[in-house]
Amino acid sequence: EAVKWYRKAAEQGYAIAQTDLADMCVIGKGISQDDSEAVKWYCRAAEQGHARAQNNLGVMYEYGRGVSQDNSEAVKWYRKAATQGHASAQNNLGVMYEQGKGVLKDNSEAVKWYRRAAEQGYASAQFNLAKSYHFGEGVPKDASEVVKWLRKAAEQGYADAQNKFGRMYQYGEGVPQDDSEAVKWFQKAASQGNAVAQYNLGWMYLNGRGVPQDDLEAVKWFRKAAEQGDAKAQNKLGMMYY
Numbered sequence: 601e602a603v604k605w606y607r608k609a610a611e612q613g614y615a616i617a618q619t620d621l622a623d624m625c626v627i628g629k630g631i632s633q634d635d636s637e638a639v640k641w642y643c644r645a646a647e648q649g650h651a652r653a654q655n656n657l658g659v660m661y662e663y664g665r666g667v668s669q670d671n672s673e674a675v676k677w678y679r680k681a682a683t684q685g686h687a688s689a690q691n692n693l694g695v696m697y698e699q700g701k702g703v704l705k706d707n708s709e710a711v712k713w714y715r716r717a718a719e720q721g722y723a724s725a726q727f728n729l730a731k732s733y734h735f736g737e738g739v740p741k742d743a744s745e746v747v748k749w750l751r752k753a754a755e756q757g758y759a760d761a762q763n764k765f766g767r768m769y770q771y772g773e774g775v776p777q778d779d780s781e782a783v784k785w786f787q788k789a790a791s792q793g794n795a796v797a798q799y800n801l802g803w804m805y806l807n808g809r810g811v812p813q814d815d816l817e818a819v820k821w822f823r824k825a826a827e828q829g830d831a832k833a834q835n836k837l838g839m840m841y842y
Contacts, residue, residue, distance in 0.1 A: 603630035610641060618645035619653040626656075626665075635666030646677060654681035655689035662692075662701070671702030682713060690717035691725040698728070698737070707738030718749060726753035727761040743774030754785060762789035763797035770800075770809075779810030790821060798825035799833040806836075815840070 603624050609617030622641035625634045639660050645653030658677035661670045675696050681689030694713035697706045711732050717725030730749035733742045747768060753761035766785030769778045783804050789797030802821030805814045819840050825833030 601630075610644075613644070613648075615645040615648040615650040615653065618642075619650055619656065622653065622656065635660065637666075639666035646680070649680075649684075651681040651684040651686040651689065654678075654684075655686050655692065658689065658692060662696075671696065673702075675702035682716070685716075685720075687717040687720040687722035687725065690714075690720075691722055691728065694725065694728060698732075707732065709738075711738035718752070721752075721756070723753040723756040723758035723761065726750075726756075727758055727764070730761070730764070747774040754788070757788075757792070759789040759792040759794040759797065762786075762792075763794050763800065766797065766800060770804075779804065781810075783810035790824070793824075793828070795825040795828040795830040795833065798822075798828075799830050799836070802833065802836065 603621065606617045606621040606624065610621045618641045622638040622645070624631050625638035625641065627633065631637075639657065642653045642657040642660065646657045654677045658674045658681065660666050661677065662674035663669065667673075675693065678689045678693040678696065682693045690713045694710040694717070696702050697710035697713065699705070703709075711729065714725045714729040714732060718729045726749045730746045730753065732738050733740075733745040733749065735741070739745075747765075750761050750765045750768065754765040762785045766782045766789065767773075768775050769785065770782035771777065775781075783801065786797045786801040786804065790801045798821045802818045802825065804810050805821065806818035807813070811817075819837065822833045822837040822840065826837045
């Protein structure tokens with residue numbers, strides 16, 4: 601029923617409905633999964649200036665879904681949406697600049713777009729901005745800025761940021777060294793299925809850092825990470841069996 605009504609509005613040229621219909625095609629809800637059909641509707645909405653459609657069309661070009669893979673086209677559509685203030689597109693455009701995909705690699709430009717999205721509260725961009733400060737790419741290295749942006753992303757439940765924030769506490773980078781606080785953030789990320797955090801949590805249990813030493817808990821978390829293909833965890837699990 602949703603698809604039926606989206607289609608009626610979409611065929612009258614209503615950009616929001618065109619985008620919603622395309623989304624249904626991408627995930628195959630209420631309609632057969634069809635990337636080419638999704639691209640058709642994203643294009644119609646994007647050409648009307650609809651920012652979400654422009655961003656989603658950029659994703660389709662970046663990953664070659666329903667169209668030939670084309671990073672330059674992806675950048676074109678990300679930019680159109682980003683200049684309208686669309687946070688996901690701003691983050692995506694930042695990634696393209698950071699990786700030199702469809703544009704010349706430019707870390708300063710990447711940071712510019714990450715910051716715009718981060719300031720809107722977009723967690724992925726906050727994490728990417730934190731990484732830029734950590735590695736000194738496009739901005740000077742600054743541990744306090746790393747902590748600031750990691751905290752914002754971590755508190756929104758962004759698992760990669762939670763894991764990295766835990767590492768900051770584990771090693772006392774930009775924050776006081778605190779194993780208990782490290783464990784807290786590793787647990788948050790690990791419970792979301794983040795393999796690196798699961799390994800880190802297992803390591804803390806194995807070594808009794810921030811938690812009582814517990815080999816069984818260590819094995820539990822090493823196994824979860826190992827089953828996701830994490831090589832360090834697979835090695836540790838092998839060690840525990842040995």
